[in-house]
Amino acid sequence: MSHIGAVEPEQPQSLYADHKKVYPRAVSGRVRRVKWAVLILLLGLYYIVPWLRWDRGPGAPDQAVLVDMSHARLFFFWIELWPQEVYFLTGILVLAAIGLFAATSLFGRVWCGFTCPQTVWTDLFMWVERQIEGDRNARMKLDAQPMSGHKLMLKSAKHAAWLLIAAVTGGAWIMYFVDAPTFVRGVFTGAASLQAYFFFGLFTVTTYTLAGFAREQVCTYMCPWPRFQGAMLDDQSYVVSYRAWRGEPRGKAKADNVGDCVDCGACVHVCPTGIDIRDGQQLECIGCGLCVDACNDVMRKLHRPEGLIAFETLANIAASTAATQSMPACAERLEVGMKVRHVPKLIRSRTILYSAVLGVVAAIMLGAFLLRETVGLSVIRDRAPLFVRLSDGGIRNAYTIKMSNKAREVAHYALVLEGANTARLQVVAQNAQTDAQGRPVLETRPDGITEWRVLVTAPAGLALPQSIPVSFRLLDAAGRPVARHDSVFLGPER
Amino acid sequence: MPTKIEKDAISGQNTTGHEWDGLKELNTPLPRWWLYTFYACILFALVWMVMYPSIPIRGLTGVTGYIAREAGTAELAEARTRAEPMMARLRAATPAQIAADPELRAYAIAGGRVAFANNCAACHGAGGQGATGGYPTLADDDWLWGGTLADIRTTITHGIRNQDDDEARTSVMPRFLGDGMLNRAQIQDVAQHVLGLSGLATDQAAAARGATVFAENCVSCHGEQGEGNQELGAPRLSDRIWLNGPDVRTIEAFISNPRLGVMPAFGQRLDGATINMLAVYVHSLGGGR
Incomplete structure (x- = not known):
């Protein structure tokens, strides 16, 4: 045991922190207006999109956006994806991730502060809470009160409203996976599947819990993004910052030799995560900018310039701090500090990198999408037996051919075999029609995969190498190749 | 146990009091609800252990009585029930009717593939590739007992040369040497003749001698030109397919x-x-024929 330094007579401390409830105050201003607009737009899209209809003809769902699990199809307006094309979804997720990196390196945590579902629904729940229980002070007072009829009424009303929103939210989620009108009718008549009820309930409970209770705890303790987003930020990124060089030392509005911060606590009171932005950059800050609005409001009332708290780069904060270090708190200090700021560099190695990766992935995805075929051909060669010797000495190979037809009409294609040494091979598809040239004509059912067994025979006396490469092709009515798949034709050792 | 809790000058946080070779750990408290979530998980596990079989002792099946094997059996029974209408149609139809109906045919080929792997592949090989030594290839165009749908069905139903089914396909080829019907020289001659039927003879003189032996002993089943007889399961000897291999010793x-x-x-x-x-x-x- 070290004897250096005095042992502090600390109280036994807990390794667990109790949850301190945050009571954010209402605020109005430019940032708040943007946040309302984003909230209305995003929630509007979320709740309305499942109700959009899109006619795809008979036998196909008419919902514009639908992930049809039971039929393994993803519908997005005119686009219809099959499970094997899930890489388009992967691509969109990759694009979203890189886009998130790019946006963060330019504008800080705009995703967290403005568009993250956790933020948006928490915002909505807080709005409901304010309408029913009142603003910050009223809510704190109410929570401190013993239970009464009035309190019970307010609390019940709030939770009922929350549960209603949560149910609508959970319900809307299901509607992306099943037909929306059918689901709503089913929920009320009890005809919906057990699975639908389960997920309906699950997402109702999670919405209610996460937006009503967990709130900032999700961002601080559950979400991985705040933990590594620091890697995307640098000193040229816009982040919500307190201009300490202007605000400090704090003091009363009428006191002398104090900065612009009057220590009113408005920025702390409006913060949805319950932090003090004046402590500097911190993990808990989701970058929502409500403290910017709150402080601007106070500055206006004091007839001081706005922007004591602002979306500002760390480079500018450092520059202003350096320029005003030796100056006393006065109007001139503000002028000097604001003058040394620079427009942040948008083009930096990281933004170039993110944009380049974004561009490349987007180009690949777009290219893959534009070149997407509606007809697919896949050939599976029989492995047992590798080949069959016929009674006349001929050699036969068997192949299973799978044709996928993503269109909603029946299609017919002629099957031909191409490659050196294939001229005298006979191609027969079991149970298939043949055309005038004797080629098998394969019918593909609409919106599905059709399987054929194809026998390829080398007549007796045809001396072929042990293995020859062959290429199966599908030709349309005009003789144009629409799909191909390579395989081999095997015979005995020579 | 924590011995000396100190305040860290840089972060302003307290240490936990633990010290490892001079390294001290800051106390960054875990939210208490997180701890409760952990307790809830333990509780969930305990409830699960009571509800479902968790202890590997016979009889301790949990209060729900759930047994994975029984659930699997029930699922299988349900699948059979669901398949029954289709199976009834397959039972009532002849193989030819099944082959003519695209829906039944697709079902029969998928189901047949599984049944083949379970019952037939042991001898006939996967995909019917057969095996040397008397296990015929089923994918070629040569048939011992007939290759029509009806013939194949009969063969599968009754089998060949077994003691269990009176209608089993049966025929016997004599043990020409073992029963003293031919001598070694005659057998060597007739073997050359048999090879000659498909142009593979190596000793033309022996093959010519063997023609007489063949005419006297073999044609009644295998035919004059060795064309075989599917009524008797007598293989065609004049083609390029050999059940036991084409070498003269065999x-x-x-x-x-x-x-x-x-x-x-x-x-x-x-x-x-x-x-x-x-x-x-x-x-x-x-x-198939």
Whole structure:
């Protein structure tokens, strides 16, 4: 045991922190207006999109956006994806991730502060809470009160409203996976599947819990993004910052030799995560900018310039701090500090990198999408037996051919075999029609995969190498190749 | 146990009091609800242990009485019930009717493939590729007992040369040497003749001598030109397919003491629908007539 330094007579401390409830105050201003607009737009899209209809003809769902699990199809307006094309979804997720990196390196945590579902629904729940229980002070007072009829009424009303929103939210989620009108009718008549009820309930409970209770705890303790987003930020990124060089030392509005911060606590009171932005950059800050609005409001009332708290780069904060270090708190200090700021560099190695990766992935995805075929051909060669010797000495190979037809009409294609040494091979598809040239004509059912067994025979006396490469092709009515798949034709050792 | 809690000058946080070789740990408290979530998980596990079988002792099945094997059996029974209408149709139809109906045919080939792997592949190989030594390839165009759907169905139902089914296909090839019907020289001659039927003879003089032996002993079953007889399961000798291999020693040995193939009567093991599916599947392998 070290004897250096005095042992502090600390109280036994807990390794667990109790949850301190945050009571954010209402605020109005430019940032708040943007946040309302984003909230209305995003929630509007979320709740309305499942109700959009899109006619795809008979036998196909008419919902514009639908992930049809039971039929393994993803519908997005005119686009219809099959499970094997899930890489388009992967691509969109990759694009979203890189886009998130790019946006963060330019504008800080705009995703967290403005568009993250956790933020948006928490915002909505807080709005409901304010309408029913009142603003910050009223809510704190109410929570401190013993239970009464009035309190019970307010609390019940709030939770009922929350549960209603949560149910609508959970319900809307299901509607992306099943037909929306059918689901709503089913929920009320009890005809919906057990699975639908389960997920309906699950997402109702999670919405209610996460937006009503967990709130900032999700961002601080559950979400991985705040933990590594620091890697995307640098000193040229816009982040919500307190201009300490202007605000400090704090003091009363009428006191002398104090900065612009009057220590009113408005920025702390409006913060949805319950932090003090004046402590500097911190993990808990989701970058929502409500403290910017709150402080601007106070500055206006004091007839001081706005922007004591602002979306500002760390480079500018450092520059202003350096320029005003030796100056006393006065109007001139503000002028000097604001003058040394620079427009942040948008083009930096990281933004170039993110944009380049974004561009490349987007180009690949777009290219893959534009070149997407509606007809697919896949050939599976029989492995047992590798080949069959016929009674006349001929050699036969068997192949299973799978044709996928993503269109909603029946299609017919002629099957031909191409490659050196294939001229005298006979191609027969079991149970298939043949055309005038004797080629098998394969019918593909609409919106599905059709399987054929194809026998390829080398007549007796045809001396072929042990293995020859062959290429199966599908030709349309005009003789144009629409799909191909390579395989081999095997015979005995020579 | 924590001995000395100190305040860290840089972060302003307290240490936990633990110290490892001079390293101290800051106390960054975990939210208490997180701890409760952990307790809830433990509680969930305990409830689970009571509800479901968790302790590997016979009889301790949990209060729900759930047993994975029984659930699996029930699922299988349910699947059978669901498949029953289709199986009834497959049972009632002839293989030819099944082959003509695209829906039934697709079902029969898929089901036949599974039944084949379970019952037939042991001898006939996956995909009916057969095996040297008397296990015929089913994917070629050569048939011992007939390659029509009806013939295949009969063969599968009753089997070949078994003791269990009175209608089993049966025929016997004499042990020409073992029973003293031919001598070694004659057997060597007739083997050359048999090879000659498909142009493979190596000793033309012996083959010519063997023609007489063949005419006297073999044609009644195998035909004058060795064309075979599917009524008797007598293989065609004039084609390029050899059940036991085309070398002269094998042929001589077979004529001397034939080893005749046996196949069980699957009619006694499988239901009619499965046999029909198997017939359609085998027919589709490539050699069906």
